[in-house]
Amino acid sequence: MTVWFVIAVPLVIMFFALIMERVESRLRHVAVQEEEVEQFLEQAQPNEIRALHGHGIGRALELFRLRRLGGRAAKLRPRRVRS
Template sequence: MAVWFVFAVPIVVMFFALFMERVESRLRHVAVQEDEVEELLENARPDEVRALYGHGIGRALELFRLRRGRAKARARKVMRQPTVRIPRPGP
């Protein structure tokens, strides 16, 4: 009987560790980053503060990410616009 415990316990522990690794990897993608919360609290708009108060950090961060994404898209659009070169009068 003790022989079964010698073989079974390490196998059970190994499967438990593999299972917990999968759980941890999924939670890592869902988890909120500390610097993102800090940036939200420093640069929050009124609608984001209301969402934070009424719905929690998840909804407030969602609104903040949407706003930040739109701002980045606008900045990229401005950067892609061609520059106008003024010809210099030559000698």
């Protein structure tokens, strides 16, 4: 019985580590980059700060990206931020 335990535990840990690596790689693409947050904090306008306070970093960065796109985003209108 002990032999099976000695063999099974390292295998379970190894498979868990492999699965978590895949999860981490997917989350890395979805997560907000540190440089992007730094740019936001340096260049944010009042409406983007209100969005950060009311709706979180995702919505605030969305407004920030739309503003930075400038003329290219003329067709895209940001949603109204509710107070």
